[in-house]
Amino acid sequence: YETFAAEGRVRRATGIVSTICDDRGEEPTYGGVAISDLMAAERGIGDAISLLWFKRDLPRWATRFIELVLVLCADHGPCVSGAHNTIVAARAGKDLVSCVASGLLTIGPRFGGAIDGAAQVFLDAHDRGLEPDEFVADMKRRGLRIPGIGHRIKSADNMDQRVKARNLVLNVDGAVANAFLDLWASSSSFGREEIKEMTQIGYLNGLFVVARSIGLVGHSLDQMRLKQPLYRHPWDDTAYYCE
Amino acid sequence: YETFAAEGRVRRATGIVSTICDDRGEEPTYGGVAISDLMAAERGIGDAISLLWFKRDLPRWATRFIELVLVLCADHGPCVSGAHNTIVAARAGKDLVSCVASGLLTIGPRFGGAIDGAAQVFLDAHDRGLEPDEFVADMKRRGLRIPGIGHRIKSADNMDQRVKARNLVLNVDGAVANAFLDLWASSSSFGREEIKEMTQIGYLNGLFVVARSIGLVGHSLDQMRLKQPLYRHPWDDTAYYCE
Amino acid sequence: YETFAAEGRVRRATGIVSTICDDRGEEPTYGGVAISDLMAAERGIGDAISLLWFKRDLPRWATRFIELVLVLCADHGPCVSGAHNTIVAARAGKDLVSCVASGLLTIGPRFGGAIDGAAQVFLDAHDRGLEPDEFVADMKRRGLRIPGIGHRIKSADNMDQRVKARNLVLNVDGAVANAFLDLWASSSSFGREEIKEMTQIGYLNGLFVVARSIGLVGHSLDQMRLKQPLYRHPWDDTAYYCE
Amino acid sequence: YETFAAEGRVRRATGIVSTICDDRGEEPTYGGVAISDLMAAERGIGDAISLLWFKRDLPRWATRFIELVLVLCADHGPCVSGAHNTIVAARAGKDLVSCVASGLLTIGPRFGGAIDGAAQVFLDAHDRGLEPDEFVADMKRRGLRIPGIGHRIKSADNMDQRVKARNLVLNVDGAVANAFLDLWASSSSFGREEIKEMTQIGYLNGLFVVARSIGLVGHSLDQMRLKQPLYRHPWDDTAYYCE
Numbered sequence A, B, C, D: 001y002e003t004f005a006a007e008g009r010v011r012r013a014t015g016i017v018s019t020i021c022d023d024r025g026e027e028p029t030y031g032g033v034a035i036s037d038l039m040a041a042e043r044g045i046g047d048a049i050s051l052l053w054f055k056r057d058l059p060r061w062a063t064r065f066i067e068l069v070l071v072l073c074a075d076h077g078p079c080v081s082g083a084h085n086t087i088v089a090a091r092a093g094k095d096l097v098s099c100v101a102s103g104l105l106t107i108g109p110r111f112g113g114a115i116d117g118a119a120q121v122f123l124d125a126h127d128r129g130l131e132p133d134e135f136v137a138d139m140k141r142r143g144l145r146i147p148g149i150g151h152r153i154k155s156a157d158n159m160d161q162r163v164k165a166r167n168l169v170l171n172v173d174g175a176v177a178n179a180f181l182d183l184w185a186s187s188s189s190f191g192r193e194e195i196k197e198m199t200q201i202g203y204l205n206g207l208f209v210v211a212r213s214i215g216l217v218g219h220s221l222d223q224m225r226l227k228q229p230l231y232r233h234p235w236d237d238t239a240y241y242c243e
């Protein structure tokens, strides 16, 4: 018995703790709600995310907003880092999951992964009561780029329909961050500290990851269907500085 | 000019061909439909997938079915291969995208990636007019496992609510494969050869990848929030056969 | 006690079995040899691989050959699929491990991952006593590409120094496969069935994975040092066929 | 001509810059040295890394040290995060590259990826002339963990043979960081700023990535050879806190 107890302690120490989905019963539950109940009630992906990530049964307008973000970010063409790496992997004859993973691994500070960073600085600026130009001046003084601002190819002259800004081009990451801060503020069930923690952990970038996985799967299937050959980057587009 | 033309030819040969999303205009289009039109018409993720992958504006019942599959497959708890690897990576202090990728890379023939395989054998059996027991006998004779049948822990005694079977336990992969074959058959816009090609390329496994990315993001966020320490698999659960 | 025993059984069934490296003692052993003994004896990476993968203390000429293969395959420039994806990820501001993983995931049938396939067909042709042109004719008749033959840019006119062939251009994968079959044949300690099994499992592609990880780390560090900005594939190199 | 020039500008802006390996000639060169010259001169992996990463033809004692680090870090058993995720992926029936990538993605601040961090703090402490206990006190005051110190299972009572420390257990990351700082200092060809930059970019973690890829390939091959079934983490080792 002692051995058993000792072992029990060891196992407790190294075991897994998990709080999002309970699969011990007849069917898994998402945040306490059985999948079949979700399906019977005609609930959608916004509800599943809301239960699994936010552990809350958010109202329809909020879950619908989550779904809009997923649609908006599902794909932005074959030229961006994520789609490009997925396409190169697909043309190397790799399986779907490898292609998607190769593309996902480019999501980060410069591509798709600035949503939480943007939410953090916007929230902080709001809390400190900064006016927009004070905020910009402050970031400049600290030598920091404003996450959620800037786009590799869009400029103020060639402005994206979806985002509006006078002298700074808000990119998708910034727009989603802004809208989500409003959502959290409008829903009475999130505390200030919890909101801050979620942006530090990266909840909003999680939405981009799920959304863009739709596009990356799409690009893999597309290249496979088109039977595209092995990609090799052209030599004449490469500058070699090797001694 | 000649140089230019020559170069033009080179570039055409090594360039990218893509057919799912056009990002050259003011805003990206999914299969020809502008994102803002999709959003204005209150369309959802099923529509985005249908336009990006299937290049068709499928009817509501079909896009709704796609969304149901995503909800059904979003997560099945922390113990399965994908969630487990994501949890271990999160506990190693890794960023969200790395955690999700580490888990996704376990999706394959034994976990989540048997949907297209199941669709292929079911379709083939149907085309050859085989009765269920003839089909099973045929697979047995050829020494092949039936994809979509079997589950690491469910048994006929402890049967999952969602799937019903007399003597074989159809798993989620098998159930989704079956339902999708019906969807394709009911929608007049898919030809037989195209359906076969899609199952060979892996369209249905793509749905599982997108769905489970929701759960994997959820598990990452969960572990980060819980500040779980580095995981180390217990020595006493490991058999070493090293000479 | 019964509970304990029952639990013991469960744990045995789900536990890990491992045979390459024992870390239970004061220091890990590779195939039974302590790391400090390896280091004291001035042994190298070829020895570590030989002990961990082949579970044998291979003679110096063989471990030295393994090291030569690693040097030969460490890098082949920035334009190939693996290096390219790593470079794109590095320019998206990602961490070293993500960049390397994004590149590694392109290794497969068309890039770096045809060594075992080549070894299999060469071994089989040798066993069946086929002459080179009979072998080529046989593969052609069966509509199969010969793994280890062909290169995206090298042609017979512009032949690589390292490989020689009259009318077929043997690529690196093919050359390594050939040499390794000789190594296995020369070393009396590998049986025919074991050799076949190793090529089916993918031991030789494993060498390429380790070797190229050197180059992929190198490309990541290079891009970071050069502070290269976000990569976006040029629109005018992309053909869009979206309706 | 104007069009051409305009296009030229575009392409220059989006093109690739690379400095480690030139593959335009008859055969690739590593930092200017042809592969066949390396092989003819019986050079090893330490030389390849030294040329590709450090762009220098380091002396034999230095390249030999690099090789020792690779041997030392090649594998530390099946229970650590990296090996564990690779094993789980292999048991899910995945290909070699996916298994290795799934494991590599766990390398980070808590597992294998603290070498550069350790080098940074050690270098800084040395520059500021801090005594060991002043250094420890300083880190404690700032509430920071000392990278390179601590091990999930080793304690001062059960001290690893390879590392020696009186009251703090230096882990492998810390030991390698220390030794590499000595190497850089002993070699006259590295400037202080360059050393600092290399630890910020992550050169030393790169060594761990290459080294451990040997072990991860080994674990994949091992599980495939042993034909291990799908892994599922035991329910009774999991604590569910779902409402």
Ligand SMILES: CC(C)(COP(=O)(O)OP(=O)(O)OC[C@H]1O[C@@H](n2cnc3c(N)ncnc32)[C@H](O)[C@@H]1OP(=O)(O)O)[C@@H](O)C(=O)NCCC(=O)NCCS
Pocket (backbone or CB within 6 Å): A109, A110, A111, A112, A113, A114, A144, A145, A146, A147, A148, A149, A150, A151, A152, A153, A171, A172, A173, A174, C229, C230
């Ligand atoms: C998106 C982004 C990577 C595009 O970068 P890019 O087109 O390669 O732009 P560059 O890095 O060449 O920057 C051009 C100039 O604009 C400045 N700039 C770019 N983004 C800026 C920002 N967000 N805040 C302040 N200045 C910025 C740069 O410092 C640079 O100025 P300089 O020439 O004086 O050095 C960049 O704008 C950025 O980092 N934005 C913040 C992060 C973000 O939102 N990422 C998610 C995008 S989906």
Ligand SMILES: CC(C)(COP(=O)(O)OP(=O)(O)OC[C@H]1O[C@@H](n2cnc3c(N)ncnc32)[C@H](O)[C@@H]1OP(=O)(O)O)[C@@H](O)C(=O)NCCC(=O)NCCS
Pocket (backbone or CB within 6 Å): B109, B110, B111, B112, B113, B114, B144, B145, B146, B147, B148, B149, B150, B151, B152, B153, B171, B172, B173, B174, D229, D230
């Ligand atoms: C899901 C799966 C991996 C679970 O495997 P498992 O619980 O580890 O089962 P085992 O591999 O130990 O198999 C137990 C027995 O059932 C048999 N079996 C398992 N699945 C089978 C199938 N789909 N068809 C026929 N026989 C099957 C095995 O051959 C074995 O028989 P044996 O003991 O005579 O050798 C397995 O059932 C399978 O491979 N199914 C097909 C692929 C699939 O649907 N995968 C997706 C699951 S989400």
Ligand SMILES: CC(C)(COP(=O)(O)OP(=O)(O)OC[C@H]1O[C@@H](n2cnc3c(N)ncnc32)[C@H](O)[C@@H]1OP(=O)(O)O)[C@@H](O)C(=O)NCCC(=O)NCCS
Pocket (backbone or CB within 6 Å): A229, A230, C109, C110, C111, C112, C113, C114, C144, C145, C146, C147, C148, C149, C150, C151, C152, C153, C171, C172, C173, C174
């Ligand atoms: C390496 C490889 C992907 C390069 O492909 P590529 O330059 O894109 O060549 P393509 O696919 O355009 O093929 C050109 C022609 O050569 C043929 N060909 C290419 N490789 C062949 C091979 N290994 N055996 C037989 N025929 C081959 C193709 O069928 C095609 O013929 P077609 O025009 O009549 O259809 C290709 O040669 C190949 O698949 N080789 C075998 C796998 C291999 O060794 N991969 C590892 C490379 S490191």
Ligand SMILES: CC(C)(COP(=O)(O)OP(=O)(O)OC[C@H]1O[C@@H](n2cnc3c(N)ncnc32)[C@H](O)[C@@H]1OP(=O)(O)O)[C@@H](O)C(=O)NCCC(=O)NCCS
Pocket (backbone or CB within 6 Å): B229, B230, D109, D110, D111, D112, D113, D114, D144, D145, D146, D147, D148, D149, D150, D151, D152, D153, D171, D172, D173, D174
């Ligand atoms: C390696 C490591 C993750 C092991 O962690 P662990 O065994 O899970 O240890 P815990 O996180 O439970 O820490 C136990 C205690 O030691 C302290 N501790 C652990 N490592 C420490 C370090 N490097 N410096 C200072 N204190 C440390 C913790 O703060 C904790 O103290 P507390 O109980 O008062 O909060 C951890 O020691 C660490 O983060 N080290 C620094 C990074 C590093 O070297 N990583 C590479 C390892 S290969």
